[in-house]
Amino acid sequence: MIDRRQLLHSAATCIAWLGTGPVASAKDAAYPSRPVRWIVPYTAGGATDAFSRVICQHLSERLGQTFIVENKPGAGSNIGTLTVINSQPDGYTLLLTSTANAINASFDPTLPYDFAKGIAPIAGLARNPLVLVVNNELPVKSVADFIAYAKANPGKLSIASSGVGTSLHLSGELFKAMAQVQFVHVPYRGSAPGLTDVMAGQVQGMFDNVPSSFELIRTGKLRALGVTTSERSEALPDVPPISDTLAGFETSSFYGVGAPRGTPQAVVDLLNKEINAAFDEPPIKQRFAELGAVPITGSAGRFGEMIAAETARWRKVVELSGQRKE
Template sequence: MFPRRQFLQLAAGAAVLPAVSTIAKAQAYPSRPVRLIIGYTPGGSADLTARLMGQWLSERLGQPFVIENRPGGGTNIATEAVVRAPPDGYTLLLAAPANAINATLYDKLNFNFLRDVEPVAGIIRFPNVVVVNPLVPVKSIPELIAYAKANPGKLNMASSGNGSTIHMSGELFKMLTGINMVHVPYRGGAPALTDMISGQVQVMFDNIPTCAEHVKSGKLRGLAVTSTTRSEVLPDLPTVSDFLPGYEASAWYGIVAPKNTPADVIDTLNKATNAVLADAAAKTRFAELGAILLPGSAADFGKLLADETEKWGKVVKFSGARVD
């Protein structure tokens, strides 16, 4: 989760982006406010990402983008609301890794995410960072693997909850290394971080924006980032894939619409989103949080959704993860 204060500062600064309409207002869409539904509570990274994008899209398309929070059911309540909405482009969903993970994590859903939505555009992705409590005698990924193999079941791995991206990042690591760490789920990342710092738990694959300051201050020891490239926020840390080829885990956000939304509406939204991501001010603000932009076509985002659903499905099955 991104720090609330930092994100609110970004939101306040979003107004400096040029309010230039890159889409001719003569077009029929949008002719009224657009709802962008998210499956999370206000104040978190998804909510504030949506509000930034909503403001920027409003400036470019000339209609309000109203952010609607519908938390609950691991984002499934919000997803179902969008899947059941009229396919006219006026009800959109901020898609997140939970959508890819839930396809396997839940035994029964009232929808099939990949089948029932139209990809619109990617927005950002950001990696996690492997951190340990400083009392753990390891300073690198190879040392962590060796220590865990020599002490099976003695390391506790914290997460923000069963099936979360933080949890799944750790399970993917366990799957590829064959090590045994005990998963300890918390109800959110904040209490997990508190216990990490106190030493109640020893290992966590946390979001970079949340724990970067703890790494810089020495309260936690950073070992590596989970993306395939280094992070500008923690540039001294290598990537996990430097030592474990094929490993990659990151959180991401993008926009989807109900199935059968007209192609011209999808195209309008995709072009407007890409125009925002091409703006220098938006690039700077997301880079400050360690986020990587996801520009591209609707088909590009659709491929990411399919790839992530397949990838995390394997990890969920391996881990035996269950919803609370």
């Protein structure tokens, strides 16, 4: 016969073992339990890269796993975007979303995906103005000078961008339409190589994001003529808005984070919370200010609403500029 106390002890031990097993497994599987890929659909060295590396370092420190920035440039951000949409919706592949995603919805009729249906918004990161920069040898000192020069030299100016259909490209096309000037558009696979050729004089100018061109302007390697927002940028307080000369002209870029549609809500909520928390840290706030960026905070739902509003706004720019992928 089994002693009653032995039986009770054995049963209690079994229950304790069964109870701790699932808890240990759940803990082991807690997100993130392995490195997370953060896809940037542009070349390294631009604004998207700068924002991503700051936030990925913060997430790595807060969540105890490495968030790896992976650049996948090409096709106006479509290569990187499609990579994420086709990934497992488990939170281990994230997308640096940007204005290009809002633009492509109307600019590219051949788009092989529906961004609104394929990506789950997680959090906003930043909004920043663009700036019109030119080679130092170009004999212009202001937006008015640039317009006059373009009219006096039709077709002789070349303007770089980070790719066809990007906010940099369409800001230039909108400027061209509103100022009634002509220049040749030269697309690059990202902002950095375009800026390099502007400095070298291979092209004469570029509409670029303030974060990626700020240091070049500050050190005198490029000349800034005007910012694309209706108010001056804190990073470039001496550079006037283009709208001071070209009334009604206004564009800007935004950045955020998304994941494949179907990603668990708990993962979305965790990432949203931690990304928002980043902007409570003085060093991160200072870094974004240095890059000329205004942080975007709020819920995943609010970021989704912003993407919808930006998509509608850029549709109007696409229509006005007359640009569309063929």
